[in-house]
Amino acid sequence: MIVLVLLASILILVVTVYQYDEQTKDYNIQRFERKEATAKETIELELKNKTTYPVNTQNLSKIFKERIYEISSINKLNISIYNLEGKLLKSSKANAFEKIEENPIPAVLLKELAENSNHRILKSVEDNKIGFQTSYSYIHDPKYKRIGILELQFTQDNSEIEKELEEFISRLALVYVLMFIIAISLAYFLSSYITRSIKTISDKMEQTRLHKRNEKIILNKASSEIMVLVEAYNNMIDELEESVAKLAQTEREQAWREMAKQIAHEIKNPLTPMRLTVQNFERKFDPSDDNIKEKLAEYSQTLIQQIDVMSSIASAFSDFAKMPTQKREEIEIISVVKFALDIFAETYIKYLPLEEKLCVNLDKTQLIRIVTNLVKNAIQATNKEENPLIEVKVLAENNNVKIIVSDNGKGIPDDLIDLIFEPKFTTKSSGMGLGLPMIKNIIEAYGGNISFTSKVGIGTVFTVVLPRD
Structure with a gap:
């Protein structure tokens, strides 16, 4: 204009x-x-x-x-x-x-x-x-x-x-300067009127998220073209909510299916030896045998061991299913990490704190759980190395605390990197693959994050970042 x-x-x-x-x-x-x-x-x-x-x-x-x-x-x-x-x-x-x-x-x-x-x-x-x-x-x-x-x-x-x-042009120029000022004013108010509605729409679009309830746009005054755009956006929100609900239901059903399969698989493992033990005892049971008490005790011990295995499986799935409680207390992290490492007898585990004293507000039990899980994984990764080495470092960075666990083990192949934090994923012959997903849930519940770098044949470095407050 x-x-x-x-x-x-x-x-x-x-x-x-x-x-x-x-x-x-x-x-x-x-x-x-x-x-x-x-x-x-x-x-x-x-x-x-x-x-x-x-x-x-x-x-x-x-x-x-x-x-x-x-x-x-x-x-x-x-x-x-x-x-x-x-x-x-x-x-x-x-x-x-x-x-x-x-x-x-x-x-x-x-x-x-x-x-x-x-x-x-x-x-x-x-x-x-x-x-x-x-x-x-x-x-x-x-x-x-x-x-x-x-x-x-x-x-x-x-x-x-x-x-x-020249006099005529000067008068004409004054008239057009006035017209120019009026045109600028009209253009400003007209564009403000139009862009105000567009700004409202763009703000709502920026706030649109998949996993939250999105508000519809309500405009009292707007051009017909803008109202068509608003109506299209509101219809999209309705369809998005329906799609999100269906997706959430599908994800829940799929998660329950996967969890049921995993639980069934883990429970079948101890049930097989229990069945064989019972069948064997039934076939060889002789009440007149002089060693019947010793055999009965051995039989009972075998069953109890398998029952304990099933109990540990149930506890592990229960711990993974529930979010860790965000209990906060002031602890001295240097000494807590050292306490967590004292339970390991391996001499190649080196503790290298970069701070003399470092206080944070975290749950002591959960912190020990994080450290022990990462160190256990490092031990299993280096069990076939000729000169194994595991280093644990603790340092402060800005308002965060870093825990770094590195090893010189076999490393993680590129095709498995994206699966490391997936539940029930494991490269070991035993275990349920819930350790890393569980500590990831703990860390993220405290507003922190966990990451890693790895090279095959060289080793892996896990880095945990937790807020100090």
Whole structure:
């Protein structure tokens, strides 16, 4: 809108200047033609009725000796009279005591005058804002015989006209400046009205999330196009909520299926030896056997061991299913980590704290659980190494505390990196694959994160970041 107003202003200004200039030129030419016609009539009357000299070329300078100044003064024209060869005979440009340059009419101009259909030539020249209109035509005697050439020159000072044009443009500029200010104001309020609705829509779109309830957009005043967009967004929100509900239900069902499969698999493992033990005892049971008590005790011990295994499986799944309680207490983490490492007998476990003392607000039990789980995994990764090495570091970084557990074990292949924190994933022959997912839940419950880097054949580094407060 602003650009259009600006372009319109410039175009109108250009057209105005051009039109003013053309009108000025036309006016000057018409004015000159009127003066020219009057001067010619006066000269013709002088030749027909007032002169006592014979009307011929030789007497032209005598006939208009004084009269040429009167005609020039009355019509405000410069008058010059030439013979047919273009030689100057008389001119009003100077009085009797002044001499002027007697420049003849160029031969080209004489030829053009002779060949022109109406035997008249008009020349317009502008020099330093002063315009000159000059006409050349033949002078005839009473019998319409050519006896000379008449040059009439009209001088027009355009400075006044230029001044008027400047005044007009300045007034026009003031009008367009006012229009420009109005246009800017209208554009601002109009764009604000439009963008306010769009800003509301964009803010709502930025806040749209998959796993939360999204609010619909409600606008009281908006254009029909904006309302169509709002309606489309609201419909999308309805469809999104339906899709999220279906997706959540599907994920829950899938999770329960996977969990049921895993529990069934883990429970079947101890049930098989229990079944074999019972069948074997039933087949070999002899009440009269002298060693019946020892055999019964052995049988009972076997069953109890398998029952304990099933109990540990149930406890592990129960611990994984429930989120860890965010119990916070001020503990000195350097000593707590050392306490957690004291339970391991492996001499290649090195504890390298980078701080002498470091206090944090965490659950001591959960912290020990994190450290022991990571160290156990490191021990299992290095059990076939000739010179195993496990390093545990604790350091402060900004308002966080870092626990770094590194080993020189076999490393994690690239195709298994994305599965490390998946429940029931394990590369070991025993275990349920719940250790790393469980401690990941603990760490994230405290607002921290766990990450790792690994190279096959070189080792793995786990980094735990926990907030101090």
